[in-house]
Amino acid sequence: MSTIQAARSPVEPSVPVLPDGLALKYVAEGAANVIWRISLPDEQLTPPPTVIEEYSESTPPPSEVDIDIDIGKENGASKANGANAPVITDYSRLLLRLRKCLPSSESNLLAYEYLSTVIMPLFPPGVMVGQELVKLPPALVARANDTLHHLEKAGVRPSHRQYLYLAGDPRPTEQGMEEGYAFLLEDMTPDTSLGExxxxxxxxxxxxxxxxxxxxxxxxxxxxxxxxxxxxxxxxxxxxxxxxxxxxxxxxxxxxxxxxxxxxxxxxxxxxxxxxxxxxxxxxxxxxxxxxxxxxxxxxxxxxxxxxxxxxxxxxxxxxxxxxxxxxxxxxxxxxxxxxxxxxxxxxxxxxxxxxxxxxxxxxxxxxxxxxxxxxxxxxxxxxxxxx
Structure with missing residues (x-):
């Protein structure tokens, strides 16, 4: 099955569903994605929020984790095959990657299908970073886009990244590209106090x-x-x-x-x-x-x-x-x-x-x-x- 063929007939998986009320903290962005630190409203962010940082053209880094680790299971979620959606209860070691409105990029669902069926079989365990597909509430994307607009007005968002926003925002005033999923990445932030x-x-x-x-x-x-x-x-x-x-x-x-x-x-x-x-x-x-x-x-x-x-x-x-x-x-x-x-x-x-x-x-x-x-x-x- 070619990549193009796979992109035309995705099967919607049963995945954890993010709550709408998550607190978002902008971390960094690349050409195609924006990375956020997330927490439940009453949680303390651990580690402290990352200073806004600009990476290269690639997506900012997820955490190192073996390919066979189930990020959802590791953080209090269980896989569901029926109507009961998994729930993640601990976001302290995770980052959220949201996709930008780029015509040349695939949806996250197609990217996950491609990753799991084409890329992962090419490598032995332990050489790739781990990531988990999650269902995305539209209001969360809207809030994230509002944050990007605010960072632009404050002169904080990198100038060459401005005016391109996140896919999945339901508001007609935004750039209008559908996206129902995101990726959870385990936080790979080095502990500088330990010399990392x-x-x-x-x-x-x-x-x-x-x-x-x-x-x-x-x-x-x-x-x-x-x-x-x-x-x-x-x-x-x-x-x-x-x-x-x-x-x-x-x-x-x-x-x-x-x-x-x-x-x-x-x-x-x-x-x-x-x-x-x-x-x-x-x-x-x-x-x-x-x-x-x-x-x-x-x-x-x-x-x-x-x-x-x-x-x-x-x-x-x-x-x-x-x-x-x-x-x-x-x-x-x-x-x-x-x-x-x-x-x-x-x-x-x-x-x-x-x-x-x-x-x-x-x-x-x-x-x-x-x-x-x-x-x-x-x-x-x-x-x-x-x-x-």
Missing amino acids: FLLEFKAKWLVQSPNAPADWKRCRTCALRLRKYTRATKKGKHTEWRGLCPFDLVSNDPKRAKNAIRRILHHPRCEDEKLVERVTAALIGCPQLSILKELQASLDPKGILNADHKSKEFLTAMTLRDCTFYVKVSPTEVQARLGDFDVKSGEAGKSEYWIKNERELIEEGWYNGTEEGDHPWKAEGLEVICRA
């Missing part, structure tokens, strides 16, 4: 694009990053062109792997050599990277320009190229989990966008380093070259 911190990064394309020229010098990720950097600087935007090369992560070369980890850690943590070695050893030893690399290669052998954009295999490969690593680092251990498996449908112009990007990377010389222009990476003979 959280890393978030996308491994992206761990194997070269099958459409890249035979004489390529750059991986697909680095080629696209440099192109985006050039376009951003022409618009007067500040951005970085030196980034993580995915090929370094899966090179099995300790020196290259450490270089990649330093970019993930950023300054000043990247200056701590013992920390770099500890995180490098943990990530190189985790199964996620090798599994992702193998799946990306096997599910999309033809590449964006030649693949069937409606096939389950190709769309799953595109999903796996955009998932996110969440790495919780403490003084005693490093735990890595995969999340943010947003279903890719190729609809709403996405297929055309993928094809356009791939053709421009080839035709403008970004793969083989022949792009026009006097760029910083060409100064004094410096070049950006990737190695498989």
Whole structure:
């Protein structure tokens, strides 16, 4: 069953139903979702409300939890197969993820079906973050949208996230996209008092694009990053062109792997050599990277320009190229989990966008380093070259 076919005939599951009166606290947002801390009206928030934080283009991180953990059961809810809806009684370790009104995104029900039937079977237990589908009362979404409007007026919501609101608001004055479900995520907030911190990064394309020229010098990720950097600087935007090369992560070369980890850690943590070695050893030893690399290669052998954009295999490969690593680092251990498996449908112009990007990377010389222009990476003979 392809992803597209699955999206047309979802079976409504029996899931916990959120109460309408939950207290909401804005935590963070990505391009497609907004994350909230929730509590019953008479509860004290534990841990304290997170300061408004801006993450990367991915969905803000859920908590690490083994794939087979039933979040609902762990928090006082029981599964119901009949008319009696499950009730969750403890929200102290959970976050709520609400979807934005984006035409290119699937509903949460379809996303859950895709996650449980397509993505989860690809990985062994313990490598993905856990999440639970919940039924959403419309009034809760309306209140959440009111909060977003208030944050905009107060100048607190990130400027590039403004004017896009949550799906499922029943009011005609809102953007009007139906959504009856949300995801509960176990809170992965690090305990800074214990010296913990959280890393978030996308491994992206761990194997070269099958459409890249035979004489390529750059991986697909680095080629696209440099192109985006050039376009951003022409618009007067500040951005970085030196980034993580995915090929370094899966090179099995300790020196290259450490270089990649330093970019993930950023300054000043990247200056701590013992920390770099500890995180490098943990990530190189985790199964996620090798599994992702193998799946990306096997599910999309033809590449964006030649693949069937409606096939389950190709769309799953595109999903796996955009998932996110969440790495919780403490003084005693490093735990890595995969999340943010947003279903890719190729609809709403996405297929055309993928094809356009791939053709421009080839035709403008970004793969083989022949792009026009006097760029910083060409100064004094410096070049950006990737190695498989």
